Amino acid sequence: MPETGLSVLQVQNLKTVFATRAGDIHAVNSVSFELQPGELLGVVGESGSGKSVTMMSLIGLLPSPPAEVRAGSVQFDGKDLLKLSQRDLQALRGRDIGFVFQDPMTSLNPVFTVGFQIMEPLRKHMGMDKARARKRAVDLLELVGIPDASARLSDFPHQFSGGMRQRVMIAIALACDPKVLIADEPTTALDVTIQAQILELVKDLRQKLGMSIIWITHDLGVIAGIADRVMVMYGGQVAEYGPVREVFANPAHPYTRALMKTVPSVRGERAPQLNVIAGQPPMLSQHPTSCPFRARCAHAFDRCARENPSRVVVSEGHDTACFWDHKTGGPRHG
Amino acid sequence: MTDTATPPINPDEAFRPPRNQWWDVWDQFKTHRGALAGLAVFVSIILFVVVGPMVWQVDPGQLNIRMRNQGPSLDFPLGTDQLGRDLLARLMYGGRISVAVGLVAMFLGLVIGTLIGVLAGYFKLLDSPLMRVTDLFLALPLLPLLLILVTLFRDTLARTFGESIGVFLLICFAIAITSWMQTARIVRGDVLALKEREYVLAARSIGTPSLRINTRHILPNVLSPIMVSATLGIASAIITESALSFLGLGFPPDFPTWGRILYEGRDWIEQYPARVVWPGVLISLTVLSVNYIGDGLRDALDPRIRGR
Amino acid sequence: MAERRKLVEVRDLKMHFPINTGILRRHTGNIKAVDGLSFDIYEGETLGIVGESGCGKSTCGRAVLRLYDITSGTIKIDGVEIGGKSQSALRKMRPIMQMVFQDPQACLNPRMTVAAIIGEPLDEHTDWSKAKKLERIYELMDAVGLNRSFANRYPHAFSGGQRQRIGIARALALNPKFIICDEPIAALDVSIQAQVVNLLEELQDRLGLTYMFISHDLSMVRHIADRVAVMYLGKIVELAPRDALYADPLHPYTQALLSAVPDPDPSVEARVQRIILKGDVPSPSNPPKGCNFCTRCPKVMDICHQIDPEYRELAPGHFAACHLYNDAGQTGAPRTERNQQGEDA
């Protein structure tokens, strides 16, 4: 369990369910984590493991219906975000918490100019007039490295390349100097050279503005490069959580271990064959009563099918939800 | 196995050879409440007009001069008209024609509209000419056109198919030829977008010729706008038929179609509103039921919704 | 290497999308999506094509299969020239060459069942009985690792990796010799990427397939390809055997590309020196004068703004187009030597 301290954001036992015609989908189950000031938390996990849903649940961005946040609390600035009224949430979104969405191609409104879209939160939250908002928008675009920013304000999103659009999204999220930035796979759609440009930018920003960042990605390489802590998710749950070096050096959860092995590299030895995690991700159609990874787990045993493991601390600030002890190679006790 | 990606494998489903996908459609259709209600109403209307006259064996043309303009009674459940004809029998008998014309004309119109829309959308060269033809048809004054059609073809058709079938075909054709344009436009718009889809390219890479690309990949995906056109098309076909018959371009005056009953009742609206309300209700019910069936079908035909 | 048969020979392939303007639809310019590519693919090998988004990789793949009417150039597949053939004449060639598309969601018709999708090529090119087709469909599903019981499902009910398998099964249906894989893994997450890549490799081993593997994921390309071509703005800037390229990239763009790849090991990550490119990719309708890369190149020279560098073989099997290596005695020369040494590694 994460220790309580001077955290900006503290999530406890978050549970999100999609009520669909075919039944409930338990997309997020008892997720808890916290975010320290100025920290970058990397979130990794397989597609469909609930990364995006978790983050969107925090500030009520999921479409409801079908989404329902069934339990948990999200402490931010002394308030529980899940209990805030719609109006208070609106005041908070964009101003205190910025969000960069997964798909830059569709996340910008195609019929408004980029400038309009950047200026919108500025005028709403910071009460800026048009001229000042414009000036700030130019600054933001320059900050994210778009050349000739003032001219490009009046362009439409489709006139931007994918990488530039992603940077516009980041500019929007940063517009009001939020305390927390949530970036959902901001670089997946980009090629490496542009991804590198953005990673540089983020490092820069963190230094300058001191904001806390949650960074979702599949790319372990990215996490390794920029994150302070990492949270590995699987099947709607937190599988492992800890400082990045610690987790990469001593992965405690069998899923994390398997994940590390699947990735090929441009450097070093070229493996003759890639490792895969056999099997399929879980269905999430019921509240989990057993370990979601057990069907694909190399170390699964009886208990895994009977009980859903809760998170246990394996070392300082590093915990995992598994009955198997990577140090001993046998079942964990207690 | 409950938490693997695939739902528990249903033993019947597993290894069952691929079945006609219309079964899937039906399975899904069954779960759509509005559509089922629509289907029930539609079937009742069909029964009403097809089986109805066999049960309620009253000649719709039978005059009962002494029983003119009666309200509902045991002998005349819906009352009688200005010549003492039984309204119920007329509605049942007339409904056959109205529903048949509505369906056939709508269908013909859809076929023409879809064909033109697909051709225009798919083949760049045909686009401009076909859309101009659509403009032409939109601009053509309907009535003179129908007059010409009737003059040119009624006798020939009547001789080849017999009077009533000839007139029926003529009317359906006339309505279809003057109502396909909307469909064509909508379909064209969708096809323009669809043909750029990757799965169309994929089909081309397999070597599927244009014709089958259209029938297999494009047409099924424009079904939903077509369905909307169908719904609106039935209503306008029924109303147009009555206008035609009323002008003497359609069925002989002793064929009591719904539209005609409605038109005839128009003058009596104040005295005997029932005479307008009943055919009006039947037309509206038909349209509504088709609309809901269309809704259900659209959902059912979309496998993405089906799974939900 | 040279004794192997060339299955695909592409010479000076150009694919320009016209820009027409004016009342008379005058042809006023071109989007030079692919602008003069030449390469060969040997039987049984995998040619990787990398490059950033929008540089013409997909267009190149589609043009080679003649899904587009190409602007100029020749394409020879299995000894048959198909550059100028009509679509109906190509129909007979289709079974030899197939394609796996970039987006597994978009390339499957959402209204067809898996069986129907995989069976479509069979419907088009064979006159087998229903039962025989079904037999083949099941066989293919087994081959790509799809459970037979999925045959009646629709694409939306599958995960991305499974969808990509359906696409692969469809491509395999007619026993092709040559498959173009257009970013088959870009849309998938890591563990599934690995599944697909393994599947492709396994099929190549079993069936002796030839691949053209388009991707912007350099680590995957390194894993799967035998030779790699790097594209930038419609042109190949460098083409070399895999190990030669990764070990010793010649073109500044390739160098930047490789240096930008993040490494999953935090300790390595911390040490890596990145070449961060500045500026944006120019538009293919209006490429810069001289070398296409001159607007972003960290090693740009005056000549780069004047003359388009020639695409030359700088070492056996290692081609590049860069002024850095054009004059003997420049910085590039010793590298070439080193490269020669590493050739058989």
Added chain:
Amino acid sequence: LADRERGSSGHLNIIYWQAVSTMNPYLSGGTKEMNAASVVLEPLARFDNLGELTPWLVDEIPTLDNGGVAEDLKSITWTLTEGLLWSDGSPVTSADVVFSYEYCTHPEGGCSYRDRFAGIDRVEAVDDLTVTVYFEDVTPNPYLPFVGAGSVIIQQEQFQDCLGARAPECTDANFAPIGTGPYVVSNFRPNDVIEFVANENYRVPTQPYFETITWAGGGDANGAARAVFQTGEMDYAWNLQLAPEVIEQMEAGGMGELLVDFGPLMERIELNFTDVSPDLPPDERGTRAHPHPILSDIRVREALSRAIDRELLTEIGFGPMGMATCNFIVAPPAMASPNNDNCLVQDIDRANELLDEAGWERGPDGIRVKDGERLELLFQTSTNAVRQDFQALIQADWREIGVETRLRNIDAGVFFGSDPGSNDTYLKFFADAQMYASLFEGTDPTPHLEQRRCGREPQPSTQWQGQNINRYCNEEYDELWAELNREPDPDRRQELVIALNDMFVQDYAHLPLVARGRVSAASTTVGGIVMNVWDSEHWNQAEWYRIEE
């Protein structure tokens, strides 16, 4: 009554649901245009509500007795009232009368009332006020030209540049003719609305009583009736062709009353004497070369007539606005034959007997058969709610005597058109029976009776033009008509008309059904209206006034 002044009644609203398209009756020929024009343009003499000739712009009607009509019956001389002024203040002269003749008879003018001037040799102005009409032939009835609302006097000054082909181009004149009538057009919108103001130069100083008239057009008969009977928006509504119950119910409100009068308008069924089978060659189909296989037998025709319940038709279709009849000439009353009342009562038994006699035996389904041919008739008419009801009723009546009837209704524009290319015109009559109404202008039925003469039938050689629609042919009839056409004595003429009528009707050449009244509605607040079926309904428009409560 004495204190009524010109303009004292204020404003009058008239609604013509069939709107007026022009104010020049010569260029239209429609009754509605004639009616509207009649409040501006006037003839020399017109018929009053009893059908009597009344001097209008003249002091007396010229007759043989007063010497106005020449002894040889070849000319008639009219003398204008002195001091008549056009509405623009200029005097009315005989030159205007002559001009009116020239205007309408110009060969390129397309004047609709050209036939009013048929048989005229010349028209001469004797002096400023006297004008003589010379006929080519002996003309026992010289009261066609310049008599009645269809033959009005127009101002030479205004129309002199509008002769012949230029007639339609004079839009201003055609829309606002200068006239002698009680009103002047102040605004005219074709097919929409006319606004009239009182004519300052009208010859009766206290008239017209209404200062202004709005003559609205458009809408439908129902709305027009409602506007008079129910909302009171309109004071007068013309030609209410509505079901009797509908009108009755509306009238019950008490805001307006129905004005009905009977003229020569009569609804009838024509029976075809020729074979119109489509199997015949096109130039023989529907000609006298092939007599009708069924209807050539007078017994069948009589049976059809007797089977019809005319009283019922009247009740359902027209109520108080119609009268069952068995005559071809139903008006003027003096000319209506008293000899044919036998058909007024439906006689199914007699009809059956007749058909039995004629050899038509009932088949198993009740339809009669002879020589393997079914007694089946195609019965067509124009599209009109009442006519379709009639079709249904007659179909039922005929069904009762074993005659099968197929019905067809045709758009009126096509049915009454004369396009030789269309097979649906009443002229071609490619059916066995057809129903429509017709009438004649004025009080003299001679031209109307002429229509049934042999040789006047439409046929391919005449491009299907001709007025003997049912292709009736009877030498006796032709001779009798020739006699009528020569006969000046009114009493004898009356006898001849009745004889011709009886001959035609008793041949069952066509089946008269209902004499139809002209039906208009007037608000109870308007007085002075006198319904007139022989002339314009607005013949005495100047005398209409508002009844003060």
Added chain:
Amino acid sequence: MLSYTLRRLAFAIPTVLVISLIVFLMLDMAPGDPTGSLPLTIPLEVREQIRQSLGLGDPVMVRYFKWLYMMCFIEPMHILAGMTGWDIAPDGPRILSWQTRSPVGDILVQRVPQTLWVVGMGYLFGILIALPIGVISAYRQYSWFDQVGTFVSMIGFSVPTFFTGVVFILVFSVWLGWFPSMYDTTHNVTNWDSFLFQVRQIAMPVAVLALFNASQISRFMRASMLDNLNQDYVRTARAKGLGEKTVVLVHVLRNSMIPVVTVIAIGIPTVFTGAIITEQIFRVNGLGDALIRAIYVSDWPMVQTITFIFAILIVLFNLIADVLYGILDPRIRYD
């Protein structure tokens, strides 16, 4: 975009000409007869003369080109002269209606105001009603509001206007006496009172038409909103902290309007041919009334001219719709 528009315009002219020729030939073939509506008392010889005086003696192509010349040159000049008071009206014959024997152009000019007042307003109000209904139905899909909306619009579409029109007249004119049952085409709006009268007299026909139009357009609006409400950019807008109102009415609406605006634009030409039945019931003598009457009496020059104008409008508004599409949706490029 400009060149696209110009190119389309250049194509529009031949299109309209071809349409007009086809319509002309068609009308020539039609079985109606301009003398068919005259009383039967008028003898056939006279009828034939009337036909000759209408110019029916000329060969059809001659008549067409005469008409075309008049339509494209003389009539516009006359109408322009009438509007501006300039003395530019050329001499020479104008297109004369066979029925009224007056220039067709003048009649059309007279009829445009009514049509715009009533049919135009009906369309306008239809849109104004339809848009919010469509937006709310989509925003609250499957709520009772949506269900009722679907039901009412289907009824509104399938119940003919003559029924609703007569019911309105009975209730509001006959029983309640609120509104006149007949439209006064001579009424001029000069001051507040006359404006109020104008409002009263258009109230019912506009209501009837608005109901009908709203039924159709609200369906389109709803479908289009539904398509857009689930888009990713909506989530982005929410993430920026914008209020629901801004999100729906600015971000979603603008995108949803793209197809709807084109549907509306394509529907505008039908305003000009009027709503025939409604015009008849309320005695609004507009263009629709002119057209239908002309057809009934086979007044082909009138029909031809109205059709020609209609064809121009159709071609033009199709073009406008396409161009609007391009303007509203910056992604669309025409080249």
